[in-house]
Amino acid sequence: MKPLEASDPRQVGPYRTLAELGRGGMGRVLLAGGPDGRLVAVKLVDEQFVEDDGFRARFRREVRASRQVAGAYTAAVIDADPEAPTPWLASVYVPGPALQTAVARTGVLDGEAASRLAAGLAAALVEVHRSGLVHRDLKPSNVLLTGDGLRVIDFGIARAAEGDGTRVTRTGMLVGTASYMSPEQARGESPGQASDVFSLGSVLVYACTGQGPFTAGSVPQVLHNVLTAAPALDGLPARVRELAEACLAKNPADRPTPEQLLGRIGGVVPAARPWPPAVHALIAAQQDEVDRLLHAHSPAGPPFYPPAPVPAPTAVDPAAPSGGPSRRRFLVAGGAALGVAAVGAGAWASVSGGGSTKRHPTGGKRAGTAAQRPVATLTSDVPLDRLAFSPDGSLLAAIGGDATLRFFDVASRQPSGDPIKxxxxxxxxxxxxxxxxxxxxxxxxxxxxxxxxxxxxxxxxxxxxxxxxxxxxxxxxxxxxxxxxxxxxxxxxxxxxxxxxxxxxxxxxxxxxxxxxxxxxxxxxxxxxxxxxPDESAVKVYxxxxxxxxxQSLLGHTAAVIAAQVSPDGHTLATAAYDSTVRFWDLQTGRAVGAPITVGSEVMVEFIDFSPDGRILAGGTQDGTVRLWDVASQRAIGKPIGLGGEVTGVAFGGEGRTLATVSKRTIQLWDLTALTRA
Structure with a gap:
């Protein structure tokens, strides 16, 4: 753990940075604290990947998928911002050294500890693969040894960096570490789940010998060894050697699955302290260092989270030059001076209109009339994802970043009852x-x-x-x-x-x-x-x-379909894809309805919802805007609504009179009549 340098950011999204945890080929990791006091590990992606035009779309997709992986052997992703100048993601902070650090400082693992490592890695891959992901970059620096076992980190991020192949498009550098790649990755093929098993075998060899099984003096020679040479397994305990040899088969079909690998390992004896004493000493030392760091930021010192101004979310002028989406957060502390009343998990606040034409952070202008402002705003203590009204419109529900489902009473504009876990x-x-x-x-x-x-x-x-x-x-x-x-x-x-x-x-x-x-x-x-x-860029009807x-399959999109929803009458299907288009289909005939809607270059609609009468479709984009379209004509209605942050949900309620939007921690209610007149 290193102190922050002068050039390091002191704030990343809603998280205040405290120290640097480490650096790697994909970027650097900072220890940070959230508004709720929780410690998180914030990964800042290296600038070389941001230069790739398709990176942000891939990163956004992989982060959303990674959020579905949350097991005992993984560090859950809880927040991310693919649209920030330097994209980042935050995961649960877990104290413990990386395997690479532990081996370098305390020596290689013995047979018992290596078997425990193999079982933990196999169980982690079961969790990752069940969620439909492939890690693609399993290596010693991505395995944390913790007081209760291990955690695998950074799954999905390598895929976002590599695009259609396995190399970074602008630098020619290889994504990942050559010594832990599978032969199929070394050949530039798309890796599957068996690739992770190969990497697991290489990690096992490193844990017991201090080097990978294909070590050589240059990267080309390492890759040549991965493709053609037998792995160096001398010095491995017999039981571990058998496991590593099976994992390192050149043919993916010859490798065991993670489930089969767990069967080969057999039962591992439970232990309150799973690693050698020297490793647990490293864990304790890291925790002590964090404790000292937090003590330095105790309440006796300056406020950990100073009040932040609350900008008024407004309509965006599509003709205005874009300055990039703003990532400000609507914190309860900052809203108190504006009359925000804290209630339970969040707070509702009425937002008055105004005549300002000040430039909005998203690149548009502030609305000139109160009709273009939300009628209510809720600030939550956790990020929120997806929105839906109950059929009678009395409740609004959203998924919380703390793995709960939260409810809000629309009439009283307050949280309603306990969340569902x-x-x-x-x-x-x-x-x-x-x-x-x-x-x-x-x-x-x-x-x-x-x-x-x-x-x-x-x-x-x-x-x-x-x-x-x-x-x-x-x-x-x-x-x-x-x-x-x-x-x-x-x-x-x-x-x-x-x-x-x-x-x-x-x-x-x-x-x-x-x-x-x-x-x-x-x-x-x-x-x-x-x-x-949805099936990649097509939609199949069964x-x-x-x-x-x-x-026949519904064809027309040229990239993966993100969202699909059927109209209230059940006849029309709306789809949005990573090709920046929205399309309508007649479900009975399988034919396209009208012309495709092109949202804009590199602007993806990720959340859609039909109005109750089926006449209007709302779409929330990753660039921080919500757009409305007339379904019959496919024409835009009114101006895009700028939320100042990536949209994570849209929903119609109140018999179609109200549109709800959410961006990170902020839900806003809009009068649909006013929006359609804007």
């Missing part, structure tokens, strides 16, 4: 949710699909989504949704959508799309007979009764 354990994060037609029951996706009583917030049932089409073992759910007629409930897994009867909760079928896809969605037609499933594809 996905369950016990780190895997119980909520990825998506959906109200049933009555609004009495709510379904969440995460560790399977769970049903909740909206009034009491008690769990009613837990439904299993198979891990794979060929396996009944339970897996994660990435999306969940009811059919518009209320008869069916669907949960999207990695390779299929499991379908249940919404009333009896009995399985009634499944739609298999045959390959891992964490972008899969649940979008039923109005009568529940059809199901639309007959629910037979589980077979119905008609």
């Amino acid at each position: 996905g369950g016990t354990g780190d895997r119980a994060r909520i990825a998506a949710f959906s109200f049933d037609r009555t609004g009495d029951t709510l379904a969440t996706a995460g560790d399977g699909v769970k049903l909740w009583d909206v009034r009491t917030r008690r769990q009613l049932a837990a439904l299993t989504v198979p891990l794979m089409a060929s396996m009944d073992a339970p897996g994660p759910a990435h999306d969940v949704g009811y059919s518009p007629d209320g008869r069916l409930l669907g949960g999207a897994g990695m390779e299929l959508v499991q379908i249940w009867d919404a009333h009896s909760r009995a399985p009634v079928g499944k739609v298999e799309f045959g390959h891992a896809d964490i972008m899969s969605k649940v979008a039923f037609s109005g009568d529940g007979k059809l199901l639309a499933v 007959d629910v009764a037979s589980g077979k594809q119905s008609g």
